[in-house]
Amino acid sequence: MGQITLQGVRKSFGPVNIIKDANLDIENGSFVVFVGPSGCGKTTLLRLIAGLEDVTGGQILIDGRNVVGVPPAKRGLSMVFQSYALYPHMSVRGNIAFGLKMAGLPRSDIDRKVEAAAATLNLTPYLDRKPRELSGGQRQRVAIGRAIVREPKAFLFDEPLSNLDAALRVQMRMEVAKLQKQLATTAIYVTHDQVEAMTMADKIVVLNAGNIEQYGSPLELYERPANLFVAGFIGSPKMNFVPGEVAGEPSVATLGVRPEHLKIGKEGEGWPGTVSVAEHLGSDTFLYVDAGKLGLLTARCIGEFNFKAGDRIWLSPDPARLHRFDKDGVVIRT
Amino acid sequence: MARKVTARRVWVSTAAAWLFGFLIFLPILWMVLTSFKTELEAFSMPPKFLLFHWTTENYATVQERSDYFHHAVNSLLIAGGSTLIAMIIAIPAAWSMAFAPTRRTKDILLWMLSTKMMPSVGVLLPIYLIYRDFGLLDRRAGLVMILCLGNLPIVIWMLFTYFKEIPKDILEAARMDGATIGRELVYVLTPMAIPGLASTLLLNFILAWNEAFWTLNLSTSDAAPLTVFIASYSSPEGLFWAKLSAASTLAIAPIIILGWFTQRQLVRGLTFGAVK
Amino acid sequence: MATQQTQVLGRALLTPAVALLFIWMIVPLAMTIYFSTLHYSLLDSEAWSFVGLENFRYFLTDPAFLTALRNTLVLVGSVLAITILLGTPLALLLDQQVVGRSIIRLMVIAPFFVMPTVSALVWKNLLMHPVSGLFAWVATLVGTTPIDWFNDVPLFSVILIVAWQWLPFATLILLTALQSQDEEQKEAAEMDGASALSTFIYLTLPHLARPITVVILIETIFLLTVFAEIFVTTGGGPGLATTNIAFLIYTQALVQYDVGNASAGGLVAVVIANIVAFFLVRIVGRNLEA
Ligand SMILES: Nc1ncnc2c1ncn2[C@@H]1O[C@H](COP(=O)(O)OP(=O)(O)OP(=O)(O)O)[C@@H](O)[C@H]1O
Numbered sequence: 001m002g003q004i005t006l007q008g009v010r011k012s013f014g015p016v017n018i019i020k021d022a023n024l025d026i027e028n029g030s031f032v033v034f035v036g037p038s039g040c041g042k043t044t045l046l047r048l049i050a051g052l053e054d055v056t057g058g059q060i061l062i063d064g065r066n067v068v069g070v071p072p073a074k075r076g077l078s079m080v081f082q083s084y085a086l087y088p089h090m091s092v093r094g095n096i097a098f099g100l101k102m103a104g105l106p107r108s109d110i111d112r113k114v115e116a117a118a119a120t121l122n123l124t125p126y127l128d129r130k131p132r133e134l135s136g137g138q139r140q141r142v143a144i145g146r147a148i149v150r151e152p153k154a155f156l157f158d159e160p161l162s163n164l165d166a167a168l169r170v171q172m173r174m175e176v177a178k179l180q181k182q183l184a185t186t187a188i189y190v191t192h193d194q195v196e197a198m199t200m201a202d203k204i205v206v207l208n209a210g211n212i213e214q215y216g217s218p219l220e221l222y223e224r225p226a227n228l229f230v231a232g233f234i235g236s237p238k239m240n241f242v243p244g245e246v247a248g249e250p251s252v253a254t255l256g257v258r259p260e261h262l263k264i265g266k267e268g269e270g271w272p273g274t275v276s277v278a279e280h281l282g283s284d285t286f287l288y289v290d291a292g293k294l295g296l297l298t299a300r301c302i303g304e305f306n307f308k309a310g311d312r313i314w315l316s317p318d319p320a321r322l323h324r325f326d327k328d329g330v331v332i333r334t
Numbered sequence: 335m336a337r338k339v340t341a342r343r344v345w346v347s348t349a350a351a352w353l354f355g356f357l358i359f360l361p362i363l364w365m366v367l368t369s370f371k372t373e374l375e376a377f378s379m380p381p382k383f384l385l386f387h388w389t390t391e392n393y394a395t396v397q398e399r400s401d402y403f404h405h406a407v408n409s410l411l412i413a414g415g416s417t418l419i420a421m422i423i424a425i426p427a428a429w430s431m432a433f434a435p436t437r438r439t440k441d442i443l444l445w446m447l448s449t450k451m452m453p454s455v456g457v458l459l460p461i462y463l464i465y466r467d468f469g470l471l472d473r474r475a476g477l478v479m480i481l482c483l484g485n486l487p488i489v490i491w492m493l494f495t496y497f498k499e500i501p502k503d504i505l506e507a508a509r510m511d512g513a514t515i516g517r518e519l520v521y522v523l524t525p526m527a528i529p530g531l532a533s534t535l536l537l538n539f540i541l542a543w544n545e546a547f548w549t550l551n552l553s554t555s556d557a558a559p560l561t562v563f564i565a566s567y568s569s570p571e572g573l574f575w576a577k578l579s580a581a582s583t584l585a586i587a588p589i590i591i592l593g594w595f596t597q598r599q600l601v602r603g604l605t606f607g608a609v610k
Numbered sequence: 611m612a613t614q615q616t617q618v619l620g621r622a623l624l625t626p627a628v629a630l631l632f633i634w635m636i637v638p639l640a641m642t643i644y645f646s647t648l649h650y651s652l653l654d655s656e657a658w659s660f661v662g663l664e665n666f667r668y669f670l671t672d673p674a675f676l677t678a679l680r681n682t683l684v685l686v687g688s689v690l691a692i693t694i695l696l697g698t699p700l701a702l703l704l705d706q707q708v709v710g711r712s713i714i715r716l717m718v719i720a721p722f723f724v725m726p727t728v729s730a731l732v733w734k735n736l737l738m739h740p741v742s743g744l745f746a747w748v749a750t751l752v753g754t755t756p757i758d759w760f761n762d763v764p765l766f767s768v769i770l771i772v773a774w775q776w777l778p779f780a781t782l783i784l785l786t787a788l789q790s791q792d793e794e795q796k797e798a799a800e801m802d803g804a805s806a807l808s809t810f811i812y813l814t815l816p817h818l819a820r821p822i823t824v825v826i827l828i829e830t831i832f833l834l835t836v837f838a839e840i841f842v843t844t845g846g847g848p849g850l851a852t853t854n855i856a857f858l859i860y861t862q863a864l865v866q867y868d869v870g871n872a873s874a875g876g877l878v879a880v881v882i883a884n885i886v887a888f889f890l891v892r893i894v895g896r897n898l899e900a
């Protein structure tokens with residue numbers, strides 16, 4: 001079991017409010033990703049759940065029990081740190097076994113569980129090495145092994161892959177996701193890489209300046225962003241925003257359209273503009289278009305288009321895929 | 335250091351460095367040589383460098399006639415005791431400041447440093463009178479106490495700088511792994527800090543062993559450590575050079591050897607981390 | 611880490627150290643301040659009276675104080691000058707490629723570990739003795755008359771001994787600093803066509819400015835209260851020639867048993883040390899931020 005609920009959780013460091021009224025319901029077995037810009041409070045929120053920091057206000061429930069004031073050791077969670085935080089003086093075996101040893105398990109159980117975890121993570125040949133004798137990816141696995149072996153109620157990950165190179169990151173991303181599904185243990189995963197967020201998550205929490213902006217599945221966030229911040233944060237390249245007035249919809253403050261939902265139309269159809277940069281990726285073409293009063297627009301066209309800087313083109317937005325926001329940045333649903 | 339240097343330059347630097355080093359070491363070398371001479375040869379003019387009658391009788395007489403061993407034990411107990419007690423008080427304090435810092439931690443650290451800078455002579459009289467009234471003069475316990483307090487700021491500082499280098503994450507990981515604070519200290523922090531603990535211990539043992547203000551002023555015979563014992567050679571001018579040398583060699587040899595082990599940590603300890 | 615529990619625990623663990631140091635600082639200091647306002651001699655401990663600032667007036671106008679102050683300043687200044695002017699080239703030398711560097715390093719550091727009473731006596735008897743000392747022999751080799759060190763130049767003799775003890779300290783710190791200097795920076799300067807001399811002036815010296823300051827401050831604090839070296843060699847003499855402030859206070863306290871006057875002197879020493887300490891604490895404090 002690992003159902004985690006936040007009710008009105010607040011955290012301030014001195015006079016600064018870092019987390020402002022967080023409410024969240026994380027279902028047992030789900031993979032939840034916290035994303036947001038740097039400094040928005042992702043790590044802080046994770047550490048509050050872990051018990052490494054005290055909440056300033058509100059409640060954190062794990063399986064219905066309020067754990068505010070309960071020390072981290074007693075919350076039954078395990079954490080994978082960005083720096084891995086392996087015990088440098090212990091072997092891989094010692095690292096993985098440490099939590100079980102603290103729990104007072106008998107020797108034979110510990111050995112069995114450590115061997116099993118090591119086998120799952122392909123660490124068996126390295127069990128007697130020290131962390132400094134391992135590669136980055138292997139250390140990462142040890143950190144994960146240390147987390148899974150205790151069979152916690154939930155895993156907490158704080159940007160665990162950010163120290164790995166790009167190729168390894170993709171591989172580990174899949175392995176972590178697979179492992180989590182296999183163990184069916186709740187996972188909370190902090191990242192600022194939105195590809196990680198979109199690919200791994202069952203549900204994403206978008207944080208901004210200590211507020212939860214939206215909580216939903218990856219597709220929900222993509223298709224129905226609740227506000228300007230989420231609309232701009234999720235999706236790459238970024239969503240285009242144009243003032244409603246200029247776009248011919250005076251009742252709307254801001255109109256948003258994703259680059260992939262802008263079509264190159266015939267002359268006189270949609271919004272006119274001049275190509276300022278064309279990036280040819282082969283599979284896609286990215287066009288950065290100066291559209292006068294509408295501002296700079298990005299269009300993503302599938303396939304190869306033979307445009308170059310200075311060409312005049314017309315862009316027409318997919319009417320079904322337009323996002324409309326009021327003057328407070330909140331989406332207008334019709 | 336990976337830079338290219340001509341062989342000639344290496345030889346010139348080497349010769350100069352050896353010359354310098356030898357000159358600086360000469361007094362110690364000379365003392366060691368003298369300790370193996372007879373008293374007569376210790377005096378002889380021109381001095382004898384290696385071709386003298388080597389003898390170890392000074393080492394034997396130093397012990398027989400002046401109870402060298404008694405003072406060496408005093409030195410050991412006083413330096414060891416004050417260092418150990420200082421460590422026991424300092425480890426929790428340094429842990430606290432490194433891992434549970436508050437807004438005032440920095441001020442407290444600097445204040446501790448400033449107590450170290452108070453000249454001993456400024457408080458000589460009150461300490462002397464307190465010790466006299468409590469019967470602590472010429473008692474080992476009294477010296478242990480005062481050297482412990484005197485070195486406490488350095489011990490705390492050194493430990494603090496070592497603990498600071500241990501990533502907080504690792505201790506937090508232990509906490510997530512279910513370790514209580516006590517077990518975290520025993521299984522994770524202490525093993526990781528052992529090099530730092532060891533060099534702090536050594537450096538402070540050395541400082542206490544060599545301390546020569548309080549020991550000279552607060553002890554005369556019963557509790558007198560080697561510093562005081564050696565000082566007693568200052569009066570009978572000239573007659574006992576070989577024995578003085580033997581006693582001195584015995585008094586400094588173990589410390590120089592310990593010191594050579596700590597030389598890398600020395601800088602950090604003595605500059606309060608201002609130079610690394 | 612910053613949970614309530616750790617904070618509470620942290621405070622509990624810090625308290626003993628802080629309390630002890632606080633008592634150790636405040637009680638003797640308060641007593642010194644109190645004594646300094648008394649006319650009080652241990653030889654006649656019945657008769658004591660409150661005299662206000664009289665002891666300070668007496669101590670500060672005593673010609674012995676001025677001599678001692680001058681001696682203290684000369685001692686501190688000369689030892690600083692010697693250790694830094696010799697320590698810097700020595701550190702630079704040891705930073706070069708040198709065969710057997712670690713052995714030289716050991717020889718250079720060794721004097722720092724010699725207890726002050728030993729180094730003072732070894733220098734006084736084995737090296738500086740006017741008839742049978744090693745220096746006297748060198749003098750006759752060169753063909754000059756040997757110097758009677760502790761009679762002719764007593765203060766200088768003490769300075770030499772103390773400088774020998776502190777040279778390793780300066781060298782070691784400067785060497786450590788040199789070794790932390792960015793090698794690539796020096797290479798970049800070389801690529802830019804800088805000569806060895808200008809590399810030294812524009813890169814190395816500025817890099818050494820901070821460690822040199824630290825050496826000066828720390829040595830000053832210890833040198834202000836040099837005691838054992840004087841105690842076992844000259845006993846402050848001849849006359850007052852090698853009496854520094856620390857030794858003067860010691861004489862008044864434990865030789866003449868003049869509590870009031872010695873306490874006033876002690877406070878003067880505390881004030882002088884605090885002026886130096888102020889700067890050192892600021893440097894160390896700035897380093898804590900980084
Ligand atoms: N112990 C602390 N004391 C004071 N302020 C803190 C503390 N820890 C974090 N903060 C502040 O809280 C804010 C949120 O920090 P946090 O580490 O949670 O951000 P984050 O979202 O994890 O960022 P990143 O993506 O860069 O890791 C930051 O502005 C940070 O400066």
Ligand SMILES: [Mg+2]
Nearest residue numbers: 042043044158
């Ligand atoms: Mg973070």
